Amino acid sequence: MDAVQIVFAGFTVLGGLVALLAGAYGLNRTRRISAAGQVVTALVKAAPPGADRPLLQYETADGQVLEVPAPAPPTRGLPLTPGSTVRISYDPDDPREVVLSGHERTRIDRGFMIVGAIVLLTGLTLAVTAR
Numbered sequence: 530m531d532a533v534q535i536v537f538a539g540f541t542v543l544g545g546l547v548a549l550l551a552g553a554y555g556l557n558r559t560r561r562i563s564a565a566g567q568v569v570t571a572l573v574k575a576a577p578p579g580a581d582r583p584l585l586q587y588e589t590a591d592g593q594v595l596e597v598p599a600p601a602p603p604t605r606g607l608p609l610t611p612g613s614t615v616r617i618s619y620d621p622d623d624p625r626e627v628v629l630s631g632h633e634r635t636r637i638d639r640g641f642m643i644v645g646a647i648v649l650l651t652g653l654t655l656a657v658t659a660r
Contacts, residue, residue, distance in 0.1 A: 542652030545644075545652055548642075569587045571585040572586045573611055573615060587627075600628065601629070
C-alpha cells in the first residue's frame, strides 16, 4: 500500500510543480512584456470563422503590420468589439507576443502558482507519510 501512495504522491508533486511553473512563467512573461514591450494601438477585427477570439491588427516599430488573435476572448469583459481600438504591448523580440494593456491576466497566473504550491505540498506530505 505504501508503494501506491508513493507513486500517487510522485504524480501529485509533478502536477503541482507543472502548475506552479506554468503560473510563474506566465506571470514573468506578462510582466516582462508590460514593462519592456512596445506600446501601440491595435485595431480589433472580427474573429475568423470557428474562432472565439477576435484578431488584433497593429503596426510594429519597424513598420511591419501583424494580425494576432486576442490574448483572451471578449466574454471576459474585455473591450474587444470589431472596429474598436485597444492599447497593447508587444515583445520587440517576438512581436506576436502581446499583452492587452490594463487587462493583464496576472490573477490567473497567480492562481496557478497558488494551486500548484498547494498540490505540490500535498504530494510532499503524502510522500513523507508513506514511509
